[in-house]
Amino acid sequence: MNPLCKPWEHTTSRRQFLGASAGALAFGALGGLVSPQAAEALRKKEKQVLFVWLDGGMSQLESWDPKPNTEFGGPFRTIKTTVPGTHFSELMPQSAKQAHRLCIVRNLCTKDNAHSSGVARIQRGDPKNRGVAYPYFGSAIAKLMGPTASKLPPYVWVKPGSGGFKTEDAGFLGPKYGSLAFGDGKPPEDLLRPAALTADEDDERNELREMLNQRYAAQRRPAFTEASSYVFDTARELMKRAEIFDTSKMAAKELDRYGRTEIGQHMLIARNMLEAGVRFVKVNSYGWDTHGDNFNAHASLVPKFDRAFAAIVEDLAVSGLLEQTLVIAMSEFGRTPRINGHVGRDHWPEAWSIAMAGCGLKAGAVVGATNDKGTFVKDAGHDIGAVFHTWFNALGIDSKKVEYNNNSQPLPLAHDDMAPIKEALA
Amino acid sequence: MPDQSAATFVPPKELKMFPCDRQLAIARFSPCGNFLAAGALEGTVRRWSVVEKRKPAPAPAAAAAADIDLLDDAPKKAAPKPAKGAKPPPEESPVELVPLPHLTGCNGWVQNLVFHPKEKVLYVADTWGKLLATPYEGDMPKPLWENAAAHDGWIRRLAVSPDGQHLATCGRDQFVRIWTTAGKLVTEHRAPEDVFAVTFAPEGKLIAFADLKGRVTLWDFAAKKPVREFDASVFHKLSRLQDVAGLRLLAFTDGGKSLLVGGCEPAGGGFLEGAPALLRFDVATGKPQSDWRFGVAKDGFVLDVAAHPGGYLILVTSGQPGNGKVMFLRPGEKEPFFTHTALANCHSVTLHPDARRFAVTAMNKASNGNGRQLTKDGEYPGNTSPVHLFEIPT
Numbered sequence: 001m002n003p004l005c006k007p008w009e010h011t012t013s014r015r016q017f018l019g020a021s022a023g024a025l026a027f028g029a030l031g032g033l034v035s036p037q038a039a040e041a042l043r044k045k046e047k048q049v050l051f052v053w054l055d056g057g058m059s060q061l062e063s064w065d066p067k068p069n070t071e072f073g074g075p076f077r078t079i080k081t082t083v084p085g086t087h088f089s090e091l092m093p094q095s096a097k098q099a100h101r102l103c104i105v106r107n108l109c110t111k112d113n114a115h116s117s118g119v120a121r122i123q124r125g126d127p128k129n130r131g132v133a134y135p136y137f138g139s140a141i142a143k144l145m146g147p148t149a150s151k152l153p154p155y156v157w158v159k160p161g162s163g164g165f166k167t168e169d170a171g172f173l174g175p176k177y178g179s180l181a182f183g184d185g186k187p188p189e190d191l192l193r194p195a196a197l198t199a200d201e202d203d204e205r206n207e208l209r210e211m212l213n214q215r216y217a218a219q220r221r222p223a224f225t226e227a228s229s230y231v232f233d234t235a236r237e238l239m240k241r242a243e244i245f246d247t248s249k250m251a252a253k254e255l256d257r258y259g260r261t262e263i264g265q266h267m268l269i270a271r272n273m274l275e276a277g278v279r280f281v282k283v284n285s286y287g288w289d290t291h292g293d294n295f296n297a298h299a300s301l302v303p304k305f306d307r308a309f310a311a312i313v314e315d316l317a318v319s320g321l322l323e324q325t326l327v328i329a330m331s332e333f334g335r336t337p338r339i340n341g342h343v344g345r346d347h348w349p350e351a352w353s354i355a356m357a358g359c360g361l362k363a364g365a366v367v368g369a370t371n372d373k374g375t376f377v378k379d380a381g382h383d384i385g386a387v388f389h390t391w392f393n394a395l396g397i398d399s400k401k402v403e404y405n406n407n408s409q410p411l412p413l414a415h416d417d418m419a420p421i422k423e424a425l426a
Numbered sequence: 427m428p429d430q431s432a433a434t435f436v437p438p439k440e441l442k443m444f445p446c447d448r449q450l451a452i453a454r455f456s457p458c459g460n461f462l463a464a465g466a467l468e469g470t471v472r473r474w475s476v477v478e479k480r481k482p483a484p485a486p487a488a489a490a491a492a493d494i495d496l497l498d499d500a501p502k503k504a505a506p507k508p509a510k511g512a513k514p515p516p517e518e519s520p521v522e523l524v525p526l527p528h529l530t531g532c533n534g535w536v537q538n539l540v541f542h543p544k545e546k547v548l549y550v551a552d553t554w555g556k557l558l559a560t561p562y563e564g565d566m567p568k569p570l571w572e573n574a575a576a577h578d579g580w581i582r583r584l585a586v587s588p589d590g591q592h593l594a595t596c597g598r599d600q601f602v603r604i605w606t607t608a609g610k611l612v613t614e615h616r617a618p619e620d621v622f623a624v625t626f627a628p629e630g631k632l633i634a635f636a637d638l639k640g641r642v643t644l645w646d647f648a649a650k651k652p653v654r655e656f657d658a659s660v661f662h663k664l665s666r667l668q669d670v671a672g673l674r675l676l677a678f679t680d681g682g683k684s685l686l687v688g689g690c691e692p693a694g695g696g697f698l699e700g701a702p703a704l705l706r707f708d709v710a711t712g713k714p715q716s717d718w719r720f721g722v723a724k725d726g727f728v729l730d731v732a733a734h735p736g737g738y739l740i741l742v743t744s745g746q747p748g749n750g751k752v753m754f755l756r757p758g759e760k761e762p763f764f765t766h767t768a769l770a771n772c773h774s775v776t777l778h779p780d781a782r783r784f785a786v787t788a789m790n791k792a793s794n795g796n797g798r799q800l801t802k803d804g805e806y807p808g809n810t811s812p813v814h815l816f817e818i819p820t
Contacts, residue, residue: 056696068534069469071448071808075535075553075580090579113796160666262667287666291794292698292726292746299580299598299620300669300695336796338808339449339467341747341771341789342698342726347796375806 046148047359047395048274048321049141051282052267052309052329053123056115056289059335059345060374062089062298064353065106067374072337075295083364091302094310095355101317103361103424106353107368109381110333113347115289118332124171125388127415132406133171137391138280140413142170142177143404144397150277152241153234157181158266158273159284163188165231172406176227179282180235185266187238187245244272259307267308271315274325288331292342305329313357326394327357337375351377354387360394360426367423385415393420436819437764438752441783442519443812446472450787450811451537452730452774456548459779461562462523463548464787464813465536471550473562474523474813476778521783521815527565531572532556538584540593542607549593549607551581557595559609571609577601583623587630594633594647596621602635604647613647622673622689627709628682638662638671642687644709656707657714658687665695672700674729678709679739679757685709688728688741691719699723702743704731706757716757725749732777732784734818738763742772742786747794752786752816769814786814 059074066089067073078087081099088096095102111126112118124134135143142154156179157166163183167175182188193202217225238244247255247265258264263285270281285305290297309329316322334352335345351370357363369378392399392413399420404411446464450472453464462474534553541548541562547570548562558572577597585594592612593605598620604612619637626633627644632653636642642656661672672690679686685707692700702725706716720728726745733739734754741762743751750772753762771789778784793809801807 071468073468073534075467075537077534077554077579285667287668287696289696290698291696293671296671297668297695297698300671301667304667337806338793338795340795340809341750341793342745344698344747344794346794350798373806 046277046279046324047145048148048278048325049138049280049391049395050270050274050312050316050325050327050358051138051280052305052327053282053284054288054305054329054331055119055284055286057331057333057335057347058288058302058305059290059294059298060106060348060351060353060370061335061337061345062091062295063302064088064092064104064355065370065374067337067370067372070373072339072373072375074339076299083366086366089302091298092306092310093303094306095313098310098313098317098357100364101313101322101357103356103363103365103367104353105356105367105382105387105421105424106370107377107379107381108334108349108352108354108384108387109377110349110352110384113333113349115332115347118347118349122330122332122384123169125414126384127388127412128417130409130411132409132411134411135171135173135177136169136179137388138179138282139170139173139177141280141395143173144392144402144413145279145395147234148277148279151234151237152273152276152278153180153231153238154279155179155282156238156273156278156280157282157284158185158269159282160184160262160266160286167227172411173404174227176230178227178231180231180238182245182269185245185247185269187242188235238278241276244276245269257307258311259304261304261308263304264308264311267312271312274316274321275319290335291340291344291346294335294339294344297344309355316358322358325358326360326391328354328391329356330354337373351375351381356424358394360396361424362426365424367421382421383415383418385418386421388414389418389420390424393425435763437766438784438816438818440768441521441815441817442523443814444474444523445812446787446810448472448811449789449809450773450813451535452539453785453787453813454539454541454774454776455778455785456541456546456562457543457779458546461526462776462785462813463529463539463541463562464774464811465539465550466528467535469530469532469534469536469552471529471532471536471539471548473526473529475526477522477524478520479518479522480520519815520817523785523813523815529560529562529567531558531569534580538581540584540586542586543588543590545590547607549584549586551576551584551595553580555579555581555597555599557581557584557593557605557609559607573609576603576605582621583625585625585633587626588628589630591630592626592647594624594626594635596624596635600637602633602645604633613650615645615647615650617641617643620671622671623676623687625676625678627678634676634678634685636661636673636676636687638669638673640673642676642685642707644685654709654712656685656687656712658705660691660703660705661687661689663692663694663700665692668695670695670698670700672703672727674727675731677731677733679706679733683709684715684757686731686739688731690727693723697746698726699746700727701725702728702741702745702751704728704741704755718755718760720751720753720762721745721749725751729772730774730776732775734777735781740775740777740784742775744771744773744789747771747789748791750788773811781818782820783815783817786816787811788814 081096167178170177333349449467532552557576561567578599580598624635640659640661670692674689690700702720752766754764769788
């Protein structure tokens with residue numbers, strides 16, 4: 001729960017949001033994708049982020065850092081990639097074709113091996129403890145960069161399960177910088193104007209809503225009421241572009257290329273959102289905590305991720321958006337080299353991998369290495385703080401100079417003692 | 427032979443545990459009974475010489491074995507007759523497993539191996555798609571033949587026909603293939619999914635294979651056509667993004683009249699929770715006859731089965747780390763009449779040809795664990811699979 005708001009305020013906020021959704025504007029004429037001219041305009045100055053979160057922990061050994069024919073290497077072969085000398089697991093044939101566009105860091109060494117704390121710790125960048133909850137990376141970007149010229153919500157989360165406005169991501173930044181979550185890739189219920197409601201009736205409802213909002217705002221702290229208005233206004237822009245999340249009208253070939261799976265369809269929606277100008281899109285996939293039957297699980301999971309991930313990287317590259325879009329795919333940790341009795345792998349933050357692509361990064365780079373058995377990193381490795389510095393710098397934000405201002409408390413963007421991973425930056 | 431009626435049942439006794447420095451996927455006794463071979467979670471086959479310190483007790487009467495006949499682990503018909511009048515077992519293990527040099531040349535994992543029923547040949551399949559035949563005696567036997575691309579990747583299961591003429595393989599590449607035991611491809615069939623199990627029917631002209639979704643097909647490989655299908659979809663679950671594959675084994679019983687399908691009824695992916703399950707189908711009609719569950723969600727899979735000539739099955743299960751069972755089950759009964767829970771994560775069971783002993787590959791204790799667990803020397807240890815040798819009392 002965010003310290004700036006109370007539970008009843010969330011209830012009111014949700015009602016207000018849904019009420020506003022019911023009175024949404026008619027579909028805009030722009031359609032789901034921006035025009036080539038508009039896309040070109042965006043390309044000139046707007047940097048964006050795609051953040052793919054594989055919740056539970058993808059195995060580095062069955063993906064980016066295979067160790068075939070070693071004690072802990074598992075049953076799979078490796079395949080060549082488009083980067084000479086670099087191999088991925090055979091479960092990633094599509095990503096292997098995009099390797100020249102990727103930047104793989106193979107020597108992550110982080111501190112937390114628990115999901116409950118690790119997810120937040122990683123997504124907040126694990127800075128020094130200053131008694132505040134740091135924002136997730138998406139919230140940080142929403143604060144630092146705001147919406148693009150598209151005025152679409154700056155931080156959208158496409159995820160399985162429930163949707164809504166998730167304020168907890170924002171930490172000390174305040175609820176305004178939370179994520180707008182599209183549960184199961186769908187817009188919040190009642191987002192679109194019901195067919196039975198005329199445009200005039202809709203306008204009348206909006207006027208009433210505005211009046212009630214003002215009355216409500218007079219009795220609340222500005223931080224919260226600003227958040228409500230902000231979310232509503234940005235969500236209204238998204239409402240105009242319903243085609244973005246309507247995959248039913250997309251070409252069968254497109255659907256197949258991304259895969260007719262949960263992650264495939266969500267990644268396709270994410271692509272549409274990026275093309276439409278959403279600043280930061282997070283895509284979640286759940287079920288990666290493979291303590292049991294890890295290898296059959298990864299044989300099922302990884303190819304589905306691989307297909308969707310490679311497709312979006314390729315599409316962003318072809319459209320030119322990859323030049324300005326930072327693409328990240330990661331989990332809260334990797335998985336143990338040791339194979340347990342349930343033929344699973346457990347949690348392993350000691351030596352794992354992250355895949356990135358896009359703006360500010362060195363394409364085709366493989367940074368760092370693990371030892372021959374894949375048990376530990378060869379050198380000191382990189383903690384998540386260094387990765388945060390890298391991301392900020394890739395987006396043109398000097399993380400050593402720019403600071404947050406938390407009610408006059410200056411706070412660094414990322415861990416003070418860490419620095420960007422230079423080998424990863426272009 | 428052992429009287430396994432409820433009133434007189436005496437549980438099997440563990441004779442000895444033999445350590446192994448790697449994890450094992452499967453173990454099988456040779457038909458002559460003098461060797462034990464095991465496939466490791468690395469590209470090797472581990473071998474042991476079975477050294478008898480005393481002569482075994484008489485084998486069970488052949489007539490008593492007539493109601494069960496598992497081909498993949500059916501040494502009884504080829505078993506040599508043990509000497510009569512054996513002495514009672516001493517307290518010290520009467521049998522030793524003496525390690526022999528590993529067989530190398532495979533990649534990834536060796537998850538499958540089968541012995542030729544008559545000849546001194548071992549067939550081995552790995553997870554990179556290699557199938558090979560090798561003598562199993564001698565220090566460093568050279569392969570008789572090998573096919574490095576028998577499948578595109580993981581060979582899930584390998585079976586040999588009762589007459590020793592054919593091999594059957596199936597794999598992650600969705601193919602089921604029939605080979606001569608000389609390594610020549612006879613025919614193949616492409617299934618709609620990853621194929622997890624294959625076995626020969628006793629008459630040797632039909633095979634049964636089963637895929638990820640639990641579709642079990644009885645297939646005439648000479649005519650290249652399906653004969654019958656069996657619904658074992660209980661072994662599959664789509665859990666979030668993951669197609670959870672619960673099916674692990676197929677075996678004919680009752681002289682080919684029944685088909686056993688074993689594995690896990692998955693409740694969810696990731697952690698992989700699910701109950702060990704075994705179904706028995708009537709081969710003639712395709713209808714289910716029996717449906718067993720052996721525990722709760724943490725208990726996992728039925729991973730292997732051996733048929734004892736005394737008319738019961740020996741099953742092993744493996745679930746969440748630490749959970750493993752050895753069970754004796756009569757096909758006509760609802761519950762196992764013996765369950766042993768002292769072993770961790772039992773991955774395979776093989777019955778010695780004398781039918782007095784069986785070996786179980788299990789896991790070291792505390793095989794799971796997050797975080798950095800190092801040895802005193804600072805090494806990161808892998809897990810291991812000790813081989814537990816049991817004797818069935820007379």
